[in-house]
Amino acid sequence: MTRRPGSRSWLPRRLRGWVDPFVLAILAMLLVGxxxxxxxxxxxxxxxxxxxxxxxxxxxxxxxxxxREVGRSLRDWRLQGGLLAATFVVYPLLGVVVAFLATPLVGPGIAAGLLCLSLLPSTVNSSIAFTSVARGDVAGAISGATVSNVVGLVLTPLLVLGLMSGSAGIGLDGAGVGGVQTVLLRLLLPFAVGQLLQPWVGERVRRTRWLTQLVDRGTILLIVLTAVSGATAQGVWSGLGVWSVVALVGACAVLLAAVLAVTWWGGRALGLDRERRITLLLCGSMKSLATGLPIVAALLPAATIGLVAVPIVIYHQLQLVVCSIIARRSAAGQA
Known part of the structure; x- marks a missing residue:
């Protein structure tokens, strides 16, 4: 049997669709660090x-x-407004509550990571792919994920600065303001330059998807290795035991379940049809590792990035598994 490039056929059959090879690579970087x-x-x-x-x-x-995709996405104000509200209003509010309740179980550093992940923009590739599998509004997913990431370049740093300045164990103070400036120079400025170049190089970049994927995944692996190894050198893992990890996974599960419930029933309250409710559910409930972790790395002091990154990595894998199951069952229900 011929294997398609990029397929997961090297994994045991029972694990396919449950285990992302990229997540395994992230876990490997965690262990090395x-x-x-x-x-x-x-x-x-x-x-x-x-x-x-x-x-x-x-x-x-x-x-x-x-x-032009950004402008087109703004026309469906109920769907796009719902996605932005879920990502940057509902999620942060739930994140504050979950982080507060989890602090005695996981410690202030990990709890700050739980809060931080709730402030990130939505995923792009995963949310669009799951929306397609679930037979939702794919065009709305593309637009919503795009707008979420563009808005997130500005709004996520402001949310981190506003909600995490007083987080125990983080101590943003001056680093937070400097982090926003770093985001503007290191992330937003290159993005703006890319937009200026887009009419001339955009089509070629879109055709060479492997290049963006290579840089995308390579960047995440570098950030994880740098953050975790730095945390190890400073001895920040000494207080993180088995039960703390179990409590962290439980807190992530509670946060994800709450957001899934709010986005699904919120879509009904907004009067969205089934396709657009699926889009709101899958795009509004996911958080981006690819966009979020670089923003976090630019914003937070180096000494805290390792601990804060752990909830983000764990949540990333959990949302992939849960949303994959939801997408498949939704598609089966419409078959």
Missing amino acids: VLVPIPDGVQAVLGTASSLAVSLLFLLYGARLPT
Whole structure:
């Protein structure tokens, strides 16, 4: 049997659709960062490489995205307004509550990570793919994910600065303001340059999807390795035990379940048809690792990124598994 490029056929059949090879790579970087001592000089090189990779990633994002899609997406105000409200209003409110309740169980650093993940923009590729599988409004998903990520470049840093400045164990203070400036220079400026270049290079960038995917995934792996190895060098993992991990997974599950319920029933309250309710459910309930982690890395002090990144990584895998099941069952129900 011929294997398609990029297929998951090397995984056991029972694991296909449940385990993302990229998530396995992230977990491998986590283990390396925890178990392998990395010299200070190498750590500095990794940090510089991560910063450059992030800027390149957002340059490619800007070059790939047709500007007209942003304008087109604003026409369906109920769906797009619902997606933005779910991502940047409902999620943060729930994140504040879950982080507060989880602090005694997981500690202030991990709890800050729970709050932080609730402030991130929506995914792009995953939410669109799941919406397609579930037979939702794919055009609305593309537009909503696009707008979420563009708005997130500005709104996520402001939310982090506003809601996390007083988080125990984070201590943004001056780093938060400097982090917003870093986001503007390292992320938003390359994105704007990419948008300016888009009429000339956009089609070529969209055809070479492997390039964006390579930079996308390579950037995430670099950030995870740099953040976790830095946290290891500072001994921040000493207070994180087995039960803390169990409590963290439970808190992530509670947060995801609450958002899924709000987006599904909220879609009915907005008068959306089934296709658009599916889009609101799957796009409004997901958080972006690819866009979010670079923003977090630019905003937070280096000493705290490792702990904050752990809930984001765990939540990413959990939402992939849960939303995959929802998409398949939704499609089966409409068959």
